[in-house]
C-alpha cells in the first residue's frame with residue numbers, strides 16, 4: 001500500500017475496506033480530542049474516493065488529490081462555524097454550490113468542522129439534503145464534543161471514535177510546530193487535546209506561570225514558610241482569570257505526579273523535564289503516601305475553585321497544608 005500514513009491506522013484500514021466495497025454511508029461523526037487526526041482522515045477518505053490513480057488509497061500526488069488538499073475541488077465542500085455557530089445560511093450556500101457543480105454527477109463530500117455548533121435549523125437542513133434522492137452525498141461531521149450533538153444527527157450517523165494518541169506522539173506534534181520540547185512536555189500533561197495545548201502555548205504568561213509554580217513548589221519541598229507569602233507576592237499578580245487559577249493548581253498536580261511516577265517507574269517521561277534532577281531527589285525524600293496526600297490537597301483546591309472560593313485563599317491554604325505534610329517527611 002503506497003498511500004499516506006495517518007494518525008489512526010485502524011480507522012484508515014476500516015475506510016479502505018469500505019471504499020473498496022463502495023459502501024460509504026451518508027453521514028459519519030468523527031469524534032475525538034483535537035489532534036487525533038479527524039480532519040486528516042476525512043481528507044484522506046475524500047482523496048481516496050476521487051484519486052486519479054487506481055491504487056489503494058489516495059496517492060496524494062495526482063492533480064485531483066492536490067486540488068482536494070488545496071480546497072479547490074468542486075465536489076468537496078467544507079464548513080466551519082461562522083462565529084459561535086454553524087448557521088442555516090451556510091448549509092443553504094453549500095446546496096447552491098453543489099447545484100452549480102451538478103447534483104446528478106458523482107458523489108459529493110461535505111466536511112463539517114466543530115459540527116456540534118450546528119444550529120437546529122442548520123442540522124435539519126443538512127439532514128434533508130442528505131436524504132434527497134438525486135445525487136449521493138457523504139458528510140463527515142467532526143467534533144470534540146459528541147454530547148453536544150443533536151440527537152437527530154446522532155441517530156442518523158455512524159459514530160467513529162478517534163482514540164487519544166500517546167503522550168510521546170503529542171509532544172512530537174507540538175515540537176514539529178515549533179514548540180520547545182520542555183514546553184511541549186508540560187503542555188501534553190496539562191491537556192490531552194493537542195489544539196488546546198497549542199492555544200495554551202500561545203498564552204503570553206504561560207512560561208511565567210510555569211516558572212512561578214515551580215518556585216512555589218520548591219519553597220514547599222524545602223519546607224520553607226515563604227511558600228505562603230509567595231502566593232501573595234508573586235503568584236496572584238500573574239493569575240489573570242479563572243483559567244489561570246486552574247492552570248496553577250494543575251501545574252502543581254503535574255509536578256507532584258512527576259515525583260510520584262518517578263518513584264515507581266525508572267523510565268518515566270517527566271512533564272517538567274528541565275527540573276527532573278530535583279524532582280528525582282524529592283522522589284527519594286518523600287514517601288508515596290505523603291505525595292498522595294499532597295495531591296489530595298490540590299484536588300480539593302480545584303473543587304473549591306469549582307465552587308467559586310477565592311483563589312488566593314485556596315492557594316494560601318494549599319501552601320499551609322502542603323508545608324505541614326512535607327515537614328513530617330525526613
Ligand SMILES: [Zn+2]
Pocket residue numbers: 050051052053058059060061062063064065066
Ligand atoms: Zn491521487
